[in-house]
Amino acid sequence: MLFKEHLDEYTEDFFDLLYSGEHREDSAEDASRVWEMIQKAQSGNCVQDIVDLFLFLKQARMEKGLSPEFTGLARSDAVGLALKHQNLDEHGVSLGGRVNQAASIVQQAGDRVNSYLEARDREAPSGMLLWERIQENHSRIREVLGMSMQDWDSFSGQLKYAIESPQTLESILNLPPRALEEVGRVTRDYRMRLTPYYAGLIMPERLDDPVLLQAVPTGEMVDNAGIEIPPVAADHSPARLIDQFYPRVVTIKATNMCAMYCTHCLRIAHIGKKDRIYTEQAYGEALDYIRRDTRIRDVLITGGDAFMLPNKVLRNILAELDSMDHVRLKRLGTRIPVTTPQRVDQELLDILEESNDKKPLRVVTQINTAQEITPVSREAFKQISRVVFAVLNQAVLLKGINDTFVKMAHLCETIQEAYVRPYYIFNCSYRNPQFSHLRVPVEKGRDIVEGMYGNISGDAIPRYIATAGGKIPLHRSNVLGRDQGDIILQKPWSGEQVKYPDADPEVYSESRWGLKRYE
Template identity: 40%
Template sequence: MSIPAIEKHKITAEEKRIIALRRAAELKNRISDYLEIKESIKTGIDLQDTVAKNKLKLLKYFNASEEQWQDWRWQMRHRIDSVTTLAKFLDLDIEHFFHIKKVGSHYRWSISPYYASLIMDGDPHDPIRMQSIPSIEEMDESGYNDPMAEEFTSPSPGITRRYPDRLIINVTNMCAMYCRHCQRRRNIGEKDQHKPHQSLLAALDYIRKNREIRDVLITGGDALMLSDRNIDWLLTELDQIEHVEIKRIGTRAIVTLPQRITPELCAVLKKHPPLYINTQFNHPREITPESKKACDMLTEAGVVLGNQAVLLKGINNNAHVMKRLNQELLKIRVRPYYIFHAKQVKGTRHFITSVEEGINIMEKLRGYTSGLAVPTYIINAPNGYGKTPVLPQYVIKREEGSIRLRTWEDRELEYDYMPGF
């Protein structure tokens, strides 16, 4: 019985309770499929015993101490970028060994020891492995080097501008790990390089001269690969530009190198509010005690955290996996912000899903979990024309003063938004 129908009748308190209990049972049944499978979708916290064994194997190989493991600079110096070294930790058959070697001659790869410790050996479809270790499928030449036309939206050195009031400063090509689905793999090259100081000065000068710019995103590569001193300098320069209202930092270090989040870095970031950091967790397995600690430290420093997942075939193109990811992110105080449809980057075709899969995931999030756990599904328009939200269709029909709605439960209802009282 609908609410308007109820209002036309005298309903006793007991009858109302019966209606409420019936509705509660109906709602509980709607998430029974997720509850049945939830515990099988493991987080990195759930698998700490196995991760600890992997870590010990890596420490022994590098003859390293726990203190060194916790040093982000040690992690960077000991990134794994040789298939021979990788074979010391993972059971690679001869075919996979030479596939990795072949892909490595075309596309750079590198994994922090920390992120390597999260790989569950023996599973070729492990979501950590798929994001970090080259696959022969990367030799597929379809796609584009620069699908977002960033080279045509750079009005000044180091800047990408696609919107009226905000822009990107690209500060480095350096990352703790070179993700196999990277949208900017064309910039990785064979050598880690920060942008020259002159390029940063030119970018700052451009921002000063364009007063409509109120929001600046510092990214790369990974913006947190800069030293604390350089991060402090750049944020200070932006603070001194009156029309810049907020700063953002793009980083995956929270996920791939949480040791980078140090008390010293947090002290720097705390000086420059309002500051937002967007990171990229793509699977619940990436949520570990270390990444949680990093998020806690950043939150306590006043940084607002958001997540920009990438929809990746075989990794998270599953509504239950995405729901678990987003719910676990909220527990570590990271707000799910976007789900990006994977871009048509050369060498990444094997990760690309259908748009229908993305819409179906959104259908299974809205109403089935807290709105806080529902990001926006985004397709980046070709040729640098920006982010375009893609949503399930909830408005079925429009008329003067009313619309026909489809609810999250797939019910169709008339809604008179200009009722005659």
């Protein structure tokens, strides 16, 4: 790097701040401390020593009105240290830029997230943080249900001992009698199922526990039912087991089964009263439809839950899709890694890897609260992430579960640390009045999502979506207008307006560019 002999405007402005205006004397103790810092900065080659000195001098100036001259540090000496800093730094960052600009920006950003960092473990604790409590719950549930460790550690055992009645629920959760009566009233019409593992994620002393609210139906599901509405996608099913909202993407609803039935299930009308694996004829008709339409590029296998399919059935469906040249991508929709991670064994991983080796396979899950991520589910996602193209999360915005910035931001950060990429946040569907009590206003969701920008990692921020004949983005536009060739943008986290130079339309429309200029 070339030696620089001049200060930039950031540093000149910074020194004007330090050395101009009224000065007053201060204690010998302050002067002595600063003099030690000056000697250290002048004698060594540590950039941070120079930064620490000038951060202290800036604080003394702003809080006490002191000039560096009270220590005997003349402006010419300060210039020498500034040039030393600038030439020591690998990227030539100036002292004024670092101390008077960057440090302030970092401090302001830190102030924005401090309240979130202080609140997240209190308001939205993860299953990692609660793991000791969850293990106690698991031990208690095993004893109550009479499960062996072999049952507990197996997928079949988790399903065999699933909680499906108010009586069994009462034995593991200390719910008020009135609440249990309500559960009984609802389960006459709608199915309830919690695996023992997932039930253990509930903190039983909390009636507003976010896992409880997702798993145990309440009276609103009956009271809100109102006029029966058509099953979701009844008008978008061109073939048996097929939904198609887009010309190049189709969904195979391969089963009605889930390991846990959510209280906000979009496909509540498809669940029925009995678990079903469909016939070979049904799967064949669905696959034939995909085989005939060569425009189809992406196929989602869902249900229900794709991981509820027997391994043989899942392997066969994936193999058929892999044999079709026009099908380039596959997705599996599942919630099992958080509800029953015992399902993720080596045989399943081998099936996923075998298909992913042929064409990209994505696993799309639904995690709605950081509490659903435990060491066990995290390990399941880690193993899955090693054998598929991507693991994506589609959360649903739900009242009392994740409808604050703290809850949603912590969810997104927690799943990202568990090898899952935040992908979508769905506004809870309007089509199913049974769970209208769980819906959150669109504007509330937009405030939550836009509050994440500038405060958490960009690739931890999902898109906010509504399902209304397809997925419609709900983000508020941050483009306020134009000023000649500039676009006026607003930072969603601070409201600050900035000018952003747009591309020159004439340059953009030029057809002879790059190597074409030499034709």
